[in-house]
Amino acid sequence: MTAEKFVESTGFKVVCMPNPERNISGAYIGDLLSWVMGRAESDNVWITIMSNSNIVAVATLADVGCILLAEGVTLDSEVVALAAEKGVNILSTDVSCYDAAIEVSKVI
């Protein structure tokens, strides 16, 4: 499923979507960056509450399909600009990581 279609199906909010055609499959939940680097798989939805700029580099290098910020976490505008520049899709939701994962599993 593409990132764009994923947003349509789930109703998650779009923080930035520089790469709408990006493939999305599976999910990984985590806030410790090394764990995410080591365990998340390509194309995963990465569900996290971490909001500093390092999430953009980790998402790029681990090759995840998008970042999904849970619990209503917001980003500084610099982080959003960096993600847009690096082609990293970021979505957000007010629900918990657990509830977000349930929503994800309903559509992929």
Added chain:
Amino acid sequence: MSEKLVFRFDVSGNDFTSAGQASVQVKKNLRQLGFDNEIIRRVSIAMYEGEINMVIHAGGGVAEVHVCEEYIEIILDDHGPGIKDIEKAMQAGYSTASETIRSLGFGAGMGLPNMKKNSDEMKITSEVGVGTRIVMKINCKGTNE
């Protein structure tokens, strides 16, 4: 690609916000060179962990990446405090990172284990008070399994 390509990066030691720049650039270069996605992913992870370690622990350093058809070699050199007990540092979950570093999502004690997991060969040379050199080799043909 008949000749070996060498990419060299100065990794700044005091800029957390741009940490990972060298790894992102290497990933981009390898994509352009047409390497397999799984190889690129392993190199990216191994190098990012090494880069972050240099920023967190060593005040920066130099990263060199040697690329040829058969393998990719990542060489990380720093003049930081050195690693007292390499065996202990290699243990998953062991970290000497500060609380501030941990609050940024680092310091999970998974850096060196991730580097080992994603490379086919890894060699650490370290002297306390002098610095650390890490050489990681990722073979492009075959796997590390």
